[in-house]
Amino acid sequence: MRYLNYYRCVTKLWAPAQTSRVFTVTSLHTSVQHLHQKKVMADDKPWALISEVGERGYLEEVTDIMKRHFRIVCYRDFLENARSHGPKIQALFVWNACPPAEPALLGSLPSLKVVSSGGVGIDHLDVPYINGLGVKVTNTPGVVSDATADMAMGLLLASARKIVEGHLVAVDPRTTHIPQSLMGVEVTGSTLGIIGMGHIGYKIAQRSKGFDMRILYHNRHRRSVEDEQAVGATYCEAMEDLLREADFVVLVVNLTPETTGLISHRELSLMKPSATLVNVSRGLVVDQDALVKALQTGAIRAAALDVTHPEPLPRDHPLLSLPNVLITPHVGTNTYATMRRMVERMVESAAAAVKGLPVPNEVTPK
Known part of the structure; x- marks a missing residue:
């Protein structure tokens, strides 16, 4: 009887240990399966080429957005093994014009389906050429408007x-x-001239209304009466009329052959000697030699620029030494929230292109 009780006691103690052992082995097996599935899923993700992570590229936290849908390769790593990586790349994410979507690179990416660019401007992309390769082009309009408009008003x-x-x-x-x-100049009640009344230009008009500014605008196409009335804007069919009357002229146009050198000697000579030129579009929209002369001779009061050509300017460029110039290094979209939204939009468009679905924000030649 004593031995029987001993046997029952041992059995009672041993059973949970056996169960625990089985549970541990089963859990380990499940974990291995889960890791394997995650690896398979990672291997199944399409490959994407990006510039880099860090000071000259993307913030570490936004690359997580890309990694949800793509297996990313930095440009430097790509160049070290282009022959191996090239055929795998299906998406090219362009940030601050890097990696350069030029024939030399595009020719090494036979599986490429989309070039997804951060920002609105596409002057760094040859869209007809890229489309001719059977590759779609996308950008991120809308999401940069508030940050850029804030920057324009800040400047x-x-x-x-x-x-x-x-x-x-x-x-x-x-x-x-x-x-x-x-001693500065009055902003409240002054006249603002906006050249380029697209999405960003309209956001600037909304902000300037809070300063009781008189708003003039020049655009390729006149906006609706409702839009004009909402911000109190007056349309100038001739840009010259705007230049003659504005105390502040803000440039918010896309860079095209028509807008390259849009503001030069003649246009600056039409502005008031007390006027300020603000540029948040592209450096090449302004003839910088003409701008230097206008600032040196007092043809205009000042210039505030978030963009130049090139970027950055050579350290001995005369614009850098003029006391009536304020320059920032093309940081109009540089907020954490805007960068995140831009990357989300880039990834959304690229993922759709890779899957053969309708592509949001696709850019096509005009």
Whole structure:
């Protein structure tokens, strides 16, 4: 009887251990299967070529958006093994014109289905050529409008009220008084001229309404009466009329053969000597030699530029040494929220193209 009780006790203690062992083995097997499935899923993802991750490319956190749908390869790694990587790449993500979507690169990507570019401007892409290869082109309109409009107003205000100069005076250890040279010009109630009243231009008009500005605009096509009334904008069929009247001229046009050099000696000579030129479009829209002369001679009061050509300017370029110029390094879309939305839109369009579905935000030759 004593031995029987001993046997029952041992059996009772051993049973859970056996169950636990079976459970552990089963869990381990399940985990291995799960990891294998994840690897298979990762291997099944289409390949995409990007510029790089870090200071000169994408923020680490937004690459996670890409990795959900693509297996990404950085341009530097691609160049080290182009022969192996080239045939696998189905999507090319272009950020700040990199990687360069030029024939040399495109010719090494026989499986490429889409070039997805961040931002609105496509002047760095030869769309007809790319389409001729059977490859679609996409961009990210809309998502950059608020950030770019904010930047335009920021440049306008900073230039008008000499905010950067004031900061330098305030932090200078030699400062003992506030100089009269920090006297700015009035923004509230002034006249704003917007050249290019697309989505971004209209957002600028909405913001300037809050400053009780008189708004003039010039565009290829006149906007609806409802749009004009909503922001109190007046259409100028002739750009010259806008230039003569505006206290601030903001450029918000796409770079095309027609807009290259749009603002040159003649246009600057029509502006008020008290006027400020603000450019958030592309550097080549302005003849920079003409702008330097206008600023040096007092033909216009000041310029505030988020874009130049090239970018950055050579360190000895005269624009960099003029006291009436404010320059930022093409950062109009540089906010965390905007970058994330841009990448989401790029990925959405590229994934659709790879799957053969209708492609959002596809760019086609006009």
